[in-house]
Amino acid sequence: MTDSAATAPTTGSPSRTVADLQRALAQRLASNPLLNSESGWRSLTARLARQGGPFPPAPAPADGDGDGDGAQPADRIGELVAACGDQADDAEALADALDHVTRDPGLALPLRTVADWLTARTLLSDAELDELRGLLDQVPAHQAAAAAQACLPFLAADLPAHCTGTWPTTLHLLRRNMLPTGLPPLLAYLEHLAAARPAQASALHAWAGSKAEDWGLTEELQACRTAAADFVLPERSPARVMFVLLPDGLQKDTYTLRMWHREGARAKPALRDEDTQAVSHTELRPTVAQRLRQWVQETSEAVLDDMCVEFWLPLPLINEPVWDWCADATQPARPARTVLIRSLDRLQIPTIQSAWRARWDSLMHASEEAESPDRGTAVSAPHDAEPDRESAASRKSQDPVILKSPPSDKEGRLQFLDALRNGAPAILWHRLDCSAAFQSAALRLIGAGPLQELPDRISALRADHRRSTSADDAVTDITLLWDDPTHTLPTLHSLVAPSEARVL
Structure with a gap:
């Protein structure tokens, strides 16, 4: 059995029993600041009293700052959870009360599973x-x-x-x-x-x-x-998390952050009102990490095994270290599966849409004709190697485009915009220095297999480097813009001032 002293309960864990879920839930509730407060506890017990059921009465008024009934929070919460251990209706009532008082629907999810389990015991x-x-x-x-x-x-x-x-x-x-x-x-x-x-x-x-x-x-x-008999499981699409950063238009270095997420086969992720907020440039990294961390905690392990995080960025943010933002939110043993940059500026140039789609189709067609490398072949980033100019010349479609300098520099920014205007769907660069070593590493990555698998190869290379102790900058800051026209951005509400964004 799972140790009840483990982390917060996971409703999908196969080794948990009803008792395991209840014990772990009691520990989780006992650490909730609102339920530890006298006002929060009274709100919860008052709500339960109106619903009826075998729940403890509300505590008597307290003297000073102590607990009204003299009991420790862990004890009284444990008593409360134990009281709903026999009837599914009682477990549902407690879950409803927790939702109402804490305004956190995720807090009581294990109780919903307990209620289902108790019902199942009456049938089987x-x-x-x-x-x-x-x-x-x-x-x-x-x-x-x-x-x-x-x-x-x-x-x-x-x-x-x-x-x-x-x-x-x-x-x-x-x-x-x-x-x-x-x-x-x-x-x-x-x-x-x-x-x-x-x-x-x-x-x-x-x-x-x-x-x-x-x-x-x-x-x-x-x-x-x-x-x-003819039922076939639908093809599973990766979990897709999208962070969209729109320039504020009123305040310098302020952006409107919008977040969408799609799990499994859900094709149209919904934007919730609370997913929109104004964020200063200095707060982008912790805000994105907090949002992604929350999504990871609320999402099943099976979904996280195949996850893609997309950052839709305007030109001023195109060279931000978004891989590091994701690393702040995920465990070292489970880095983000794939991190991609998408261009918001491309969507604002209607004259390049046909060229963009044509070059994407050409890139995917070339990918289908390419032969995959042997499974035993490892992709590595050389330290002191000159770029293979013959290999570069042989790339007929010139996709992906490899920048000669980062887009934060004038030369790199001009090359980036030129590639964008010409419909290039894939652009590769190094955040700090597009050196000869990086150029060679980029060519090796491109030629190591089908182009459609390039994001996976970059992710695997960064994951291997993350586990190693070397400090190879050619790997650490390699960045890919991967604009797939078949995976576009959900329809945006009209852009308004950040102060009004929450009411969209």
Whole structure:
């Protein structure tokens, strides 16, 4: 079992039980400043009193600054969490009260999983739940989510926020209403997973068939099995996080920061009002790191394994160390998978759109014709090597463009803008010094495999360098602008003064 003294509870962790979730949740709540305050505690208990249920009464008024009932915050919160350990409705009531008082929906997510688990225990025995959990232990969270959505009726509500893993998703389906066919969603879900995972199909069919027989639903299950036979998991798109920095227009060195994020197959990330704020240049790095850190904490591990962070930047910010901004927000053992720079200036030049798309198509076509390097070949950045001029001359499309100096310099800025106006979709440079060593390293990276995999090669090279003790500047500050016209920016609201941005 997971140690209850571990970090904040993860609803998708397969080794947690109801008791594990409750203990870890109690520790998390006990460290919340609002719930540690007398006013916050009174608000919570007053809210619970109105909802009813087996919850402790509100404490008596306190003398001075001490606790009203003399109990330590950890003790009284532990008592509160334990009080909802038997009934799903009580767990939901406490979760609703926490949402109302703290205004932090993520804080009570483990309680939602507890409620689902308690409901599941009224429908299945612990032995059956353990067996089912074992069958699904190797199913990735994104596959579970896709199968769950496929088995639900058209226009059914999305999975709730606490379904961040395979097991929470499975438990939640036990609470959903019967399908129009009369089949429980859980059994339809298992049939869809069986169709998508042939290696486990026999075991999943056997478990679902046994329960269908117990519940008198054999015919309904067989019909579902036939209908689900052609189910194929949708192609998974990477988790995409976009930071857009718009010049303020009123104050110098101030930018309007907007953030979008897309997880899995969600094609249209939604912008929330609170995602927009005015940020000074000096606060960009900590603000971006804080936003990204929060998103990482709220996102399932399966999504983080394939993550891309895009920075849509105006020309004055195009040479900022965005890789370092991301490094501040991620663990050293899990650096950002891919970090890309996108140009906002390109979107403001309508006359280059056709050239941009044509050069992108040419780059992707050349990528398809290129042969991948041997798996054992490592890409390295040489220290004292002259650029391979013959290799440079042989690149017919001249994509990616390699800058001769950083875009923060006059020469580099002119070359960058010229490449942009000519529709170049990919531009490579070194943030500090586009030296001969960098030029050679860039040519090696470009020629090491298909061009469409260039962002992955750069990410792998930087990750390897991050783990090493060397200080190779040709690797540390290598930067790629990668403007894919098929992955564009979501529609922006009309730009207004930062003081009005929050009400958009």
